[in-house]
Amino acid sequence: MEGNGSPVGRSEEEVLDAIEERRRRPRRKILDEQITLSHGAGGKSSHDLIEALFLRELRNPLLEPLTDSAVIKDGAGRLAFTTDSFVVRPLFFPGGDIGELAVNGTVNDLAMAGARPIALSAGFIVEEGLPVADLDRIVCSMARAAEAADVQVATGDTKVVERGKADGLYINTSGIGAIEHKLPLGPDAVQAGDRVIVSGPIGDHGMAIMIARGDLALEVELESDTAPLSELVADLLAATDGVRCLRDPTRGGLATVLAELALSAQLGITIDEASLPIHPEVNGACEILGIDPLYVANEGKLVAIVAPEAEDDALAALRSHRLGSGAVTVAEIRPDPPGLVLLETSFGGSRVVDMLAGDPLPRIC
Amino acid sequence: MTSGATVNGGMRFVDEYRSGDLAKSLAEQIGGLVEPGRHYKFMEVCGGHTHSIYKHGVEDLLPDEIELVHGPGCPVCVIPMGRQDDAISIAERPEVIFTTFGDMMRVPASHGSLLDAKARGADVRMVYSPLDALKIARDNPDREVAFFAIGFETTTPSTALTLKRAQAEGIRNFSLFCNHVTIIPAIRAILDSPDLRLDGFVGPGHVSTVIGLRPYHFIARDYGKPVVVSGFEPLDVLQGVYMILQQLRDSRSEVENQYSRVVRDEGNPLALRVIAETMKLRTTFEWRGLGFISQSALKLREEFADWDAEVRYEIPGVRVADPKACQCGEVLKGVIKPWECKVFGTACTPDHPIGTCMVSSEGACAAYYNYGRHAGRRRRESAPT
Numbered sequence: 010m011e012g013n014g015s016p017v018g019r020s021e022e023e024v025l026d027a028i029e030e031r032r033r034r035p036r037r038k039i040l041d042e043q044i045t046l047s048h049g050a051g052g053k054s055s056h057d058l059i060e061a062l063f064l065r066e067l068r069n070p071l072l073e074p075l076t077d078s079a080v081i082k083d084g085a086g087r088l089a090f091t092t093d094s095f096v097v098r099p100l101f102f103p104g105g106d107i108g109e110l111a112v113n114g115t116v117n118d119l120a121m122a123g124a125r126p127i128a129l130s131a132g133f134i135v136e137e138g139l140p141v142a143d144l145d146r147i148v149c150s151m152a153r154a155a156e157a158a159d160v161q162v163a164t165g166d167t168k169v170v171e172r173g174k175a176d177g178l179y180i181n182t183s184g185i186g187a188i189e190h191k192l193p194l195g196p197d198a199v200q201a202g203d204r205v206i207v208s209g210p211i212g213d214h215g216m217a218i219m220i221a222r223g224d225l226a227l228e229v230e231l232e233s234d235t236a237p238l239s240e241l242v243a244d245l246l247a248a249t250d251g252v253r254c255l256r257d258p259t260r261g262g263l264a265t266v267l268a269e270l271a272l273s274a275q276l277g278i279t280i281d282e283a284s285l286p287i288h289p290e291v292n293g294a295c296e297i298l299g300i301d302p303l304y305v306a307n308e309g310k311l312v313a314i315v316a317p318e319a320e321d322d323a324l325a326a327l328r329s330h331r332l333g334s335g336a337v338t339v340a341e342i343r344p345d346p347p348g349l350v351l352l353e354t355s356f357g358g359s360r361v362v363d364m365l366a367g368d369p370l371p372r373i374c
Numbered sequence: 375m376t377s378g379a380t381v382n383g384g385m386r387f388v389d390e391y392r393s394g395d396l397a398k399s400l401a402e403q404i405g406g407l408v409e410p411g412r413h414y415k416f417m418e419v420c421g422g423h424t425h426s427i428y429k430h431g432v433e434d435l436l437p438d439e440i441e442l443v444h445g446p447g448c449p450v451c452v453i454p455m456g457r458q459d460d461a462i463s464i465a466e467r468p469e470v471i472f473t474t475f476g477d478m479m480r481v482p483a484s485h486g487s488l489l490d491a492k493a494r495g496a497d498v499r500m501v502y503s504p505l506d507a508l509k510i511a512r513d514n515p516d517r518e519v520a521f522f523a524i525g526f527e528t529t530t531p532s533t534a535l536t537l538k539r540a541q542a543e544g545i546r547n548f549s550l551f552c553n554h555v556t557i558i559p560a561i562r563a564i565l566d567s568p569d570l571r572l573d574g575f576v577g578p579g580h581v582s583t584v585i586g587l588r589p590y591h592f593i594a595r596d597y598g599k600p601v602v603v604s605g606f607e608p609l610d611v612l613q614g615v616y617m618i619l620q621q622l623r624d625s626r627s628e629v630e631n632q633y634s635r636v637v638r639d640e641g642n643p644l645a646l647r648v649i650a651e652t653m654k655l656r657t658t659f660e661w662r663g664l665g666f667i668s669q670s671a672l673k674l675r676e677e678f679a680d681w682d683a684e685v686r687y688e689i690p691g692v693r694v695a696d697p698k699a700c701q702c703g704e705v706l707k708g709v710i711k712p713w714e715c716k717v718f719g720t721a722c723t724p725d726h727p728i729g730t731c732m733v734s735s736e737g738a739c740a741a742y743y744n745y746g747r748h749a750g751r752r753r754r755e756s757a758p759t
Contacts, residue, residue, distance in 0.1 A: 017711075019625040021711070021713050024713040024718065025746065027714070027719055027720065028719040028743065029745060031719060031720075040726050041490075041726075042490075043487075043490065043493045043494070045489045045490060045492070045493045046489065046492075046493075047480075047489065047725070052725075053724070053725040054725055057725070123609065263740060276677045283394075296388060298502070299735060311733065346664055354394075354429075354430045354431045354608075355392055355393075355394050356392050356393075356394055356397050356430040356431060356432070356435075356608045356609075357397050357398060357401075357431070357434065357435055358430050358431015358432060358433070358434035358435060358608075359431050359434060360428065360429065360431050360746065361744075361745065361746045363743075363744055363746075366723070366724035366725040367746070
């Protein structure tokens with residue numbers, strides 16, 4: 010390349026190598042002086058916070074894999090254990106509400122360990138002034154969601170805080186589930202050649218929430234995809250032994266889940282852009298807002314990494330279930346480049362897909 | 375949503391401009407126009423182009439002889455540190471709700487970003503349009519709402535319209551911190567810079583919907599460089615490059631319009647009128663990296679002083695030098711590539727940016743980093759076979 014040469018004597022390839030090294034290596038300390046919203050966006054800053062603070066101080070073999078659920082050996086069997094907090098605004102949105110989300114979110118974290126959910130806990134932090142009718146509606150919706158997922162809410166807690174100290178209602182749910190299969194699901198089981206399947210169109214939940222906030226003045230009919238995935242997972246695991254790893258692409262979207270997976274498996278992932286399932290409404294809204302649907306949250310979709318010979322059976326099993334009817338293969342695991350996700354664009358180019366930096370903020374012109 | 379909706383993101387008026395087959399054939403035609411051994415440097419002026427080029431991997435389709443140089447047309451990138459400090463000083467006033475486009479929230483100023491100010495207690499809210507900010511003012515009559523107005527001629531008309539609406543409705547608890555800039559003086563500064571030899575310009579599409587084609591004629595006439603105003607889809611950019619090459623082959627230097635589905639030669643007279651009614655040129659304005667450029671930015675007219683945040687609030691207004699290590703200026707001028715900056719990818723990353731070019735998704739550094747190419751692939755491609 011012509012130009013002024015490099016002021017620091019690094020060639021472009023050396024700089025790219027250095028960046029790739031950086032992408033692969035989590036930060037060892039937090040550079041920020043205070044917590045900002047970026048730390049909660051599910052991308053790089055969240056990752057740094059977990060690695061550089063929570064994992065540093067709380068490290069143990071159960072926590073360390075940082076998967077959706079911890080897997081606890083219990084005598085001859087295995088239990089999955091997980092927790093999640095829900096702070097969504099607005100509390101009610103097209104396709105669901107915070108209560109349904111709180112049940113499904115934890116059920117799905119258990120399902121990603123291949124576990125059958127047994128029991129949930131529910132902790133409510135309620136702001137003074139919340140209409141009882143709203144809380145009633147939310148708890149009814151939790152009950153319906155628990156019934157649909159065949160799980161009991163076995164214990165709970167309620168705290169009320171002064172007006173202005175919480176945005177209406179926050180809910181935390183934890184859950185335990187029984188692992189009844191023998192597979193060692195997880196990033197360690199993933200191998201080069203494996204296929205990456207998503208169970209349906211991506212980005213519905215995140216865009217539905219953005220639209221429901223009403224700040225965008227966009228008129229799009231979009232519903233959250235919130236749904237319990239345990240039955241879908243059970244069907245999938247019954248159909249094939251070739252499942253290597255399951256993830257639910259919530260906050261940070263498909264891109265973040267795949268970037269994390271590439272990092273922990275130390276394998277490459279190549280996404281075929283043309284194969285990505287995205288509803289036109291979601292794609293259109295993302296296009297207008299300058300947001301990449303790869304980074305938009307899902308609440309009723311799973312990512313399954315399966316052995317190449319299991320691909321057809323896995324797709325057939327997913328597609329025969331209502332919640333997996335849109336399942337397609339979107340990517341392949343490759344030996345190279347270790348720890349990185351690449352995307353082959355429909356246009357004929359290629360690029361790196363990294364974890365999200367900051368919030369998925371829109372471009373402004 | 376209907377479950378029968380077509381999936382795979384089919385989007386009319388968008389997919390047509392992302393077709394891989396068309397791209398391949400256009401790339402072949404481009405290859406046919408390139409003189410072997412000649413090195414071509416084209417500047418894409420607008421950050422929207424830069425973003426699209428990286429996002430879709432347009433450079434992968436171009437022959438090695440063609441180098442795309444990223445220009446200054448990224449609204450977030452050109453705001454100097456001092457103005458960001460001023461914005462934060464307004465945001466930190468207890469009576470103020472400070473509204474801003476999302477990208478500006480992460481731009482580092484002397485003491486952290488607006489996001490940091492928000493974490494310290496400032497009421498900073500992200501909006502998608504100045505009209506949203508006006509709505510917040512309407513809904514919060516006991517607070518003062520300020521809007522951080524930035525951008526080139528693309529976004530200026532919506533700010534101007536908001537101002538007129540605030541006046542018409544008599545909304546007094548609303549003000550604008552005006553940082554609107556104009557693209558032509560920046561292009562002229564780059565043409566006059568001795569650091570850079572360019573062979574042509576991929577002209578800004580959306581700015582041109584407002585200003586039309588006439589303002590670019592001096593580039594073709596006085597500097598002898600082809601200008602092709604182009605759209606933002608990857609095929610638009612490729613076609614823009616193709617049209618520049620045709621001009622060079624024919625030894626022409628003209629202003630051409632690739633983006634005729636959106637841009638009219640005369641621009642948008644209505645938008646220009648509303649800008650002229652509400653704003654006027656500043657004598658001079660500081661651009662990040664480019665320094666002070668005369669008559670390159672807009673401020674509110676005196677009739678709108680009641681809505682002018684610079685009149686309403688005492689702001690520091692201090693010129694602050696960029697961090698020493700930061701080379702955003704050279705990147706914005708196209709003098710260096712993002713990766714040639716000393717701190718690129720080491721001290722300066724999208725999650726902890728030092729300069730503006732690493733913040734905005736239209737910034738060359740952020741685009742290069744986030745949508746970066748894979749080093750191994752490049753090596754394999756360039757290795758002799």
